[in-house]
Amino acid sequence: MLHYYMPTQLYSGLHCLDRHKADLLQMGKRCLIITGESSSRRNGSLNDVTTVLEELGIAYTVYDQIRRNPLLAICMDAGWKAHEFSADFIIGIGGGSPLDAAKAIAVLAANPDLSEAEFYAKDWNHKPLPIVLVGTTSGTGSEVTKVSVLTDSKGRKHSIHDPQLFAKLAFGDPAYTSTMPLPMTLSTGIDVLAHCAESYFNKKADEISRGFSIRGIQLLYRPLKKAAAGEELTYEDREQLYEASILGGLAINTTGTCFPHNVGYYLTERYRVPHGTACAVFEMDLLDYEMESDPEYTNTFYKNLGIDRDAIYELIGQCLPPLDIRFTEEELAEILPRWENNNSVKNTRGTVTCEQIGEILRDRFL
Ligand code: NAP
Ligand code: ZN
Numbered sequence: 001m002l003h004y005y006m007p008t009q010l011y012s013g014l015h016c017l018d019r020h021k022a023d024l025l026q027m028g029k030r031c032l033i034i035t036g037e038s039s040s041r042r043n044g045s046l047n048d049v050t051t052v053l054e055e056l057g058i059a060y061t062v063y064d065q066i067r068r069n070p071l072l073a074i075c076m077d078a079g080w081k082a083h084e085f086s087a088d089f090i091i092g093i094g095g096g097s098p099l100d101a102a103k104a105i106a107v108l109a110a111n112p113d114l115s116e117a118e119f120y121a122k123d124w125n126h127k128p129l130p131i132v133l134v135g136t137t138s139g140t141g142s143e144v145t146k147v148s149v150l151t152d153s154k155g156r157k158h159s160i161h162d163p164q165l166f167a168k169l170a171f172g173d174p175a176y177t178s179t180m181p182l183p184m185t186l187s188t189g190i191d192v193l194a195h196c197a198e199s200y201f202n203k204k205a206d207e208i209s210r211g212f213s214i215r216g217i218q219l220l221y222r223p224l225k226k227a228a229a230g231e232e233l234t235y236e237d238r239e240q241l242y243e244a245s246i247l248g249g250l251a252i253n254t255t256g257t258c259f260p261h262n263v264g265y266y267l268t269e270r271y272r273v274p275h276g277t278a279c280a281v282f283e284m285d286l287l288d289y290e291m292e293s294d295p296e297y298t299n300t301f302y303k304n305l306g307i308d309r310d311a312i313y314e315l316i317g318q319c320l321p322p323l324d325i326r327f328t329e330e331e332l333a334e335i336l337p338r339w340e341n342n343n344s345v346k347n348t349r350g351t352v353t354c355e356q357i358g359e360i361l362r363d364r365f366l
Pocket of ligand 2: 140275276
């Protein structure tokens with residue numbers, strides 16, 4: 001059985017924004033630009049966007065308050081700003097954080113009175129404003145997903161999925177990613193591997209999503225190895241990493257992720273571990289579990305990849321920095337229930353239990 005939907009017009013490649021700027025005219029006359037702290041100024045993406053908007057006669061204002069693991073509360077503030085500015089559409093520029101925030105802000109601009117509960121319950125009276133995304137990391141694939149990951153008022157990360165969160169238009173110029181420091185290239189790169197693997201080993205995987213997963217890892221493998229070895233990346237390497245991140249996004253669009261992503265959210269919330277690293281810490285545990293529970297399916301994964309298990313494990317190991325995290329039994333007992341009825345856990349192929357997650361965490365961090 002196949003299931004596929006992805007309505008975003010995506011352009012990638014050098015100067016793709018300038019080459020396809022005319023598409024922005026269909027979005028409206030006024031927009032709110034959403035960015036993180038400063039990287040979009042340094043990598044040229046913000047300047048490219050504002051130059052194009054000025055050429056096209058589109059009015060804009062910039063909201064640059066989005067930080068890593070964006071807070072819903074900040075998105076609510078930005079939603080009001082968009083509303084007051086009478087924005088016709090939202091442009092998000094940056095990594096997954098500003099892109100995910102832009103999706104939420106598009107909802108909140110059209111429904112500025114929403115409470116947190118109404119937002120998460122998707123109790124939206126008006127449809128979100130059109131969303132345009134400009135990616136500057138090669139990791140999340142948020143440019144092409146219907147997902148927004150936000151931090152709620154209790155400090156918990158939640159992903160919200162809705163077809164209305166797809167961008168109308170997305171641009172990915174790999175040149176913007178060249179300002180990423182090495183640890184960020186590794187963390188975002190290993191996030192791509194995690195998306196592809198967790199999609200492949202998800203109960204919802206189908207022939208289309210598996211195709212994206214396999215090709216995503218194949219594209220990622222060589223340039224990420226090169227980065228992990230400390231070698232300088234060329235534009236072509238960056239392009240390959242970026243395209244792999246898009247394939248990872250297309251894969252998880254159909255399936256969602258498996259337990260490593262959700263367990264990783266906790267490491268990010270509590271210990272500020274960057275997203276990709278936090279999830280990939282558990283990637284070998286997933287692959288080990290799958291090899292044990294369904295060796296035929298798992299061996300086909302490596303065979304289709306054309307990359308063997310040792311090489312994949314070596315790459316994961318090379319991308320993960322040492323983590324100085326120590327749990328106590330009390331902490332473990334307190335957090336384990338959060339994975340009891342969790343979709344990422346339930347959708348992992350096989351039957352992963354909370355006790356098994358407890359053992360993994362105990363092994364790693366106790
Ligand atoms: P990010 O959280 O967006 O950004 C991390 C850091 O990278 C920020 O400090 C940012 O700086 C900087 N940065 C961004 N682009 C840069 C560049 N080109 N050069 C130098 N620095 C740059 O990182 P991310 O890994 O892309 O996104 C992670 C978020 O996405 C997490 O919240 C995760 O849960 C979510 N996610 C979403 C999906 C989805 O489908 N929607 C999938 C997976 C993960 P500034 O603040 O200065 O911009
Ligand atoms: Zn991820």
